Amino acid sequence: MSLSIIFCYVSQIGMSSATETLCGQAFGAKQYHMMGIFLQRSWFVDLVTLTILLPVFIFATPIFKLLGEEEAIANSAGYISLWFIPFIYSIVFALTIQMYLQAQQKNTVIAWLSLMQFVVHIPLSWLFVSVMDFGVNGAMCALCMSSWLLVFGEFVYIFGGWCPDSWKGFTFAALRDILPVVKLSISSGVMVCLELWYYAILVLLAGYMKNAEVAISAFSICLNICAWEFMISLGIMGYLFTEEEEVAHSVSDLSVLLAFSVLLSGIYPVLSGVAIGAGLQTKVAIINFVCFYAIGLPIGAVLGYVIHLQVKGIWIGMISGVITQTLALSFMTWKTNWDQEVSITSARLKRWYLKSGEENKQSSDHA
Known part of the structure; x- marks a missing residue:
């Protein structure tokens, strides 16, 4: 995995940990409805941050060349970085929802959804890489498809009514008091x-x-x-x-x-x-x-x-x-x-x- 991918991927992991802090504390205080609001705030902050970081993916090749890496390595890293753009956007939702569900002790759901992703990812990778001989393109396509499938499963679980206490629907209240969430997200990141x-x-x-x-x-x-x-x-x-x-x-x-x-x-x-x-x-x-x-x-x-x-x-x-x-x-x-x-x-x-x-x-x- 190229340094540019690690740069953005890790920043999303870090910023998403703010969701873990806020949702965990809200659950402990029995303010369950605030968990859904905190989740929406995290989506907003993380999506804006990731969009700001997109140039790291887009210009990965010249960045690596500037760092003195060999041309072949820099070109390869830059090409893979472009494929990771749709994947990294799925990570915003996957990580924050995972921490939102973990705060409610819904670990079994996370495990089953992760297993579903794994079961789908393996045959997709084999089909695209080995059978259809798409190489790196096939591997990255399989990764993006399985990652968004996981996110889709998480959306179905939340929006389908299985989190009645913590998810009350989308609300503009999530955009209020956004600055403290930004500060905590940056600290976490x-x-x-x-x-x-x-x-x-x-x-x-x-x-x-x-x-x-x-x-x-x-x-x-x-x-x-x-x-x-x-x-x-x-x-x-x-x-x-x-x-x-x-x-x-x-x-x-x-x-x-x-x-x-x-x-x-x-x-x-x-x-x-x-x-x-x-x-x-x-x-x-x-x-x-x-x-x-x-x-x-x-x-x-x-x-x-x-x-x-x-x-x-x-x-x-x-x-x-x-x-x-x-x-x-x-x-x-x-x-x-x-x-x-x-x-x-x-x-x-x-x-x-x-x-x-x-x-x-x-x-x-x-x-």
């Missing part, structure tokens, strides 16, 4: 982006090393294994992803560092989740910037290029950033006055509270 762009930049650094194709392939494989850690055995080898012996040996050389990364990845996401639930995204964004960009990235660059540890040096730098982030988040969680955070959250919900239709009706009756 910055928090997640600083964390996930970190890995994208490390992959970019690997592209400037000797034998760049092997370095990028080995590094990307290890990142994929980290992402799959909860789904597959940790004893997996690099040959699952590649037939290149040199790449597989490079993956094997990184396996010890990969093991530490897997261990850490079971800790810091929990701490980040606590921060998101409490609306502490701004603090986490600062922690991520210091730990990843002031500590991890320089260490990786020095070890990789100055000490000549190559990809292993970059990975050590990555782990250094993650370790310091984990320690900082642990300290923040320990020192946070949670009673005070509850008071802040209650005040925020009261400030943004809008009466439901039932409450307005009751008020009219009493009048």
